[in-house]
Amino acid sequence: MPKIKLPDGKNLHFKNKVTGFQIAEKISKSLSKQALIISVDGELKDLSFEIEKDCTVKIITSKDSEGLDAIRHDTTHIMAMAVQEIFPGTKIAIGPAIKDGFYYDFSRKEPFTPEDLEKIEKKMREIVEMDKPTRREVWERKRAKDHYKKIGEDYKVQLVDSIPGDEEVSVYYHGKWYDLCRGPHLTSTGKIGKFFKLTKVSGAYWRGDSKNEMLQRIYGTSWPSKQELEDYLKRIEEAEKRDHRKLGKEMDLFHFREESPGSVFWHEKGWNLFQKLISYMRAKQDEAGYKEINTPEILDRSLWEKSGHWEKFGANMYTSTTPDEKVFAIKPMNCPGCVQVFNQGLKSYRDLPLKMSEFGKVHRYEPSGALHGLLRVRAFTQDDAHIFCSEDQITEECLNVTNLILEIYRDLGFENVILKYSDRPDLRVGDDNVWDKSERALLEAIKVSKLEYSVNKGEGAFYGPKIEFVLRDAIGRDWQCGTLQVDLNLPARLGASFVDKDGSKKVPVMLHRALFGSLERFIGILIENYAGKLPFWISPLQTVVIPVSSEFDNYAKEVNKKIKKNGISSEVDLKNHNLNYKIREHSLSKIPILLICGKKEVDSNTVTIRRLSSEKQENMDLNLFLKKHSALSKAPSN
RNA sequence: GCCCUUGUAGCUCAGCUGGUAGAGCAAUUGAUUUGUAAUCAAUAGGUCCGCGGUUCGAAUCCGUGCGGGGGCACCA
Numbered sequence: 001m002p003k004i005k006l007p008d009g010k011n012l013h014f015k016n017k018v019t020g021f022q023i024a025e026k027i028s029k030s031l032s033k034q035a036l037i038i039s040v041d042g043e044l045k046d047l048s049f050e051i052e053k054d055c056t057v058k059i060i061t062s063k064d065s066e067g068l069d070a071i072r073h074d075t076t077h078i079m080a081m082a083v084q085e086i087f088p089g090t091k092i093a094i095g096p097a098i099k100d101g102f103y104y105d106f107s108r109k110e111p112f113t114p115e116d117l118e119k120i121e122k123k124m125r126e127i128v129e130m131d132k133p134t135r136r137e138v139w140e141r142k143r144a145k146d147h148y149k150k151i152g153e154d155y156k157v158q159l160v161d162s163i164p165g166d167e168e169v170s171v172y173y174h175g176k177w178y179d180l181c182r183g184p185h186l187t188s189t190g191k192i193g194k195f196f197k198l199t200k201v202s203g204a205y206w207r208g209d210s211k212n213e214m215l216q217r218i219y220g221t222s223w224p225s226k227q228e229l230e231d232y233l234k235r236i237e238e239a240e241k242r243d244h245r246k247l248g249k250e251m252d253l254f255h256f257r258e259e260s261p262g263s264v265f266w267h268e269k270g271w272n273l274f275q276k277l278i279s280y281m282r283a284k285q286d287e288a289g290y291k292e293i294n295t296p297e298i299l300d301r302s303l304w305e306k307s308g309h310w311e312k313f314g315a316n317m318y319t320s321t322t323p324d325e326k327v328f329a330i331k332p333m334n335c336p337g338c339v340q341v342f343n344q345g346l347k348s349y350r351d352l353p354l355k356m357s358e359f360g361k362v363h364r365y366e367p368s369g370a371l372h373g374l375l376r377v378r379a380f381t382q383d384d385a386h387i388f389c390s391e392d393q394i395t396e397e398c399l400n401v402t403n404l405i406l407e408i409y410r411d412l413g414f415e416n417v418i419l420k421y422s423d424r425p426d427l428r429v430g431d432d433n434v435w436d437k438s439e440r441a442l443l444e445a446i447k448v449s450k451l452e453y454s455v456n457k458g459e460g461a462f463y464g465p466k467i468e469f470v471l472r473d474a475i476g477r478d479w480q481c482g483t484l485q486v487d488l489n490l491p492a493r494l495g496a497s498f499v500d501k502d503g504s505k506k507v508p509v510m511l512h513r514a515l516f517g518s519l520e521r522f523i524g525i526l527i528e529n530y531a532g533k534l535p536f537w538i539s540p541l542q543t544v545v546i547p548v549s550s551e552f553d554n555y556a557k558e559v560n561k562k563i564k565k566n567g568i569s570s571e572v573d574l575k576n577h578n579l580n581y582k583i584r585e586h587s588l589s590k591i592p593i594l595l596i597c598g599k600k601e602v603d604s605n606t607v608t609i610r611r612l613s614s615e616k617q618e619n620m621d622l623n624l625f626l627k628k629h630s631a632l633s634k635a636p637s638n
Numbered sequence: 639g640c641c642c643u644u645g646u647a648g649c650u651c652a653g654c655u656g657g658u659a660g661a662g663c664a665a666u667u668g669a670u671u672u673g674u675a676a677u678c679a680a681u682a683g684g685u686c687c688g689c690g691g692u693u694c695g696a697a698u699c700c701g702u703g704c705g706g707g708g709g710c711a712c713c714a
Binding site for chain 2: 111112113114200201202203204205208209210211214215216217219245249256257258259261315316364366367368369370371372376468480481483517546548549550551576577578579580581582583584585586587588594596598599600608610615617
């Protein structure tokens, strides 16, 4: 006599055991049609699952994220089924639902081609059309293993082995085809509907381990309605339009070339943007009490050995041997150099906290497959700083850093910032009481900031806990930028000390922090966030003056001169092209403001303004324009 | 680094099954003097990514190296 409690608090009573489907039917006919799976006391089950005891249930439909996952999980099973039907002998590994879709990993000698994907998709539609019922069977563990061994499904054998001992080994049949799976699954192959699409093939290591063999992964996406599928595809298209590599070319900001993979060739405009960010940061950091320094790019091997980089980071380091056989490393981080600046001369507790910033260009030999435009490069400029302080200054300094980061992100248009806090890893140096202290200090800073944060247990650096600052962009993507780490190790390794009140020498605590992280990366993010339409103040070229015809060249030149004199970066376009052409060209290269000058403007000493992505025309007195825009052309803090 | 894929003019791309290359835009020159997203014409422009091989003959086929892209792994 199970008593079934529903999400709205109502209870349903049944005389005998009851299935999820029957419960849904009892609630309403429409719900029974929409029902995909069921949650029983928080556990997801098939609709055919028989409930015998009292419990709380929720019927899951495609409106629930679990329902969406179930659809995708079913879709990937159907894909695997299609693959094995078309390409007999293909072995199957795993196939989960993921964000926005699903994948399945296969083992097969020949690579899947785009035509194969089409074939597979077609076959999937046939399978959906046949609408075969799903059936769950529980197999005895040994039977499952022997069976999969017999049919040569090596990966399934391994998967059976990794199912925890207290869990049932279940197999789902979709018609004749079956797969080892925990479930739950929809009641039949027709349930997933028509709105799926296979998107790409790629390689993936078995169990995500690069020591293992590489499998072929087919990705796809699946949605409950045509609209949602189309929206998703549109979203992908939108993201592609924002690709900073494409926009960077169109806006003439930078390029890459073969001679130096992963290193940026900055063009005039890109470099202007780069420098603007730096001078903005300089002003901010100056205000916050930082002293800017600069340290060598190339340092002797011995320093890196002392700091521990040679051992821990060596695989990512460029080295250089001189004609006289000395070995130097090109710095992958700024910290050792900065500590050496601290070490020069005697420091007193009165000097603390000592905040040293450095726009240091670092080089890291990243794996070739990791490179990605500006977002993952081999040479980048960090807006780095190291704060030397005493232990009791940690919290306050962390808080200062957090506030500075938030302020800067806000100025650049990012309001949504999430923190990721990582505490002590298993492999670490330093006493536990010091860790207690630094973790407490960092957490305290996070709490005061009142920001949303997640905890990554045991993911801290070997020398201390850390916070990572993740910002969310205009289309909802997360980017990790800033970082703040408490380091109780490096200062000691490199012999840093200060004279305390009592005259004794003490080792300072060092906070590593970067706000943007890497200027290169941040610029990539900025471009994508704004889809190239950068805020006026940060645009490398803020206005272009366009004469309606060459008759007005002189006036246009004069306007341009005045604009530049007011600190706005501007160019005048005197080329022999018509107005339409010039407007198109400069709009495509994302110039925020175009100023049109013709007879009307000359006569009234005005300009006609056309702003990027607006067709509205606005006629304005030239002096008024200058007055209004010269302030806007500067960084917010200046 | 690994799997797949890709590399033709400054850019975007065409070039079927092998017969040493083509378009549009950009550039240059000329005409045009234009009022809010491409004016017209002419000219010039190429180690078809590098190296090696097969072939009478390679942009095309094979091998290899390098670069790009999508993933995986890495990084954070």
